[in-house]
Amino acid sequence: MQHPTTFRKPRAERWQQVLDVAAEVFSEKSYDAASLQEIADRVGIKKGSLFNYIQTKAALRDHLVREVYLKEFMLFSQWARDGGGAIERLAAMVRGHLEDFAEDGPRMAVYLNEVRRLDPAARKQLFGNRTFPDLFAEVIAQGQAEGVIRPELDAELASRAILILVRSVHQWSLAPPREAAGQLVQTILRGHSTPQGVGILAAMDLT
Amino acid sequence: MQHPTTFRKPRAERWQQVLDVAAEVFSEKSYDAASLQEIADRVGIKKGSLFNYIQTKAALRDHLVREVYLKEFMLFSQWARDGGGAIERLAAMVRGHLEDFAEDGPRMAVYLNEVRRLDPAARKQLFGNRTFPDLFAEVIAQGQAEGVIRPELDAELASRAILILVRSVHQWSLAPPREAAGQLVQTILRGHSTPQGVGILAAMDLT
DNA sequence: CCTACCGATCGGTAGG
């Protein structure tokens, strides 16, 4: 009587909605500050009903993290392999990552804020032995072999620096990310390049 | 009877201890996940007793944030004003900030994670009209006037990039931060510099 | 997918 005709979405559809809403709420507040109650409210179901889709709150978070990681890491691997010299590939990685993070805000934010909390076992299983910094580091090493990246750079340190910068852009929303991205790519890669590498960059027109 | 001789520390001393412990707990877990109960336990008093020192949990966090900001911003202003050309001053700012953040881990972590949550009014009152990026941007603009910083750079974007990098170092703990710092300063500033600026940097020996 | 409920813990207060 209280719920005359219970509108019941198809399971798969509802599950996607739960994920979308959870990503929103987790990113607005933090994971800790977010409550399943609020997620349920926004989805339009009762809190108890959430447990037909999830096992625990933490599992919901972990699912979101895994999802983003798997998708993004695959793309990333392709960019690292595809055409051109080391500088061109680095530029593709930076650009691509930058745009993806600008696209789907909530999910990316959850990923960034919560990866660290995956318990070590799950992390290891997920990442295997190759992390984002690793992929960057390999291309940077190739760039050093080609003579376009400054040879004295520590490849791991350089990789981390690039990643941090790329991933920070989504917090800004100052300039239209389109232009900001181009400038940032230039600045980041210039910092790592030899004069020869800078020449390549200057000819690339990354805006 | 339960507490035969209540060891009562001097108020000021206890207050400092509360701040230290709170910074620890807030940085280990997040602010949201941290409980006053745990802080009280580590301090060695009852939770209710905390309220002789704080008004609310949020006020405790805000106090920590303010404290760090005030100290660091003063130092920062000095580095921005002190000796040398724009490149030298930028280097001093980057280096100094880098070292401070490496020093007192917990407090800095709390600052970074929680500044955004200061309500806008408190933020405005605290920051006035000059923020960290502003200070950087001013020196960068001077560097452009001197011809040592690439003239096409957006000063605000560049400032943010530098800050992000500098503040990310405390998450790494890979290489001894001493050496890492030197490399990072070089890489960051090279990315922003004209050939002339790069020359100055090369002569500086920042390790 | 809901109702109805659980134990635990949260921030905070009163009164001493």
Place this chain on the structure above:
DNA sequence: CCTACCGATCGGTAGG
């Protein structure tokens, strides 16, 4: 600085 307590909310479960 403690004891004793408050209302609210948390994640999660049982049974339908």
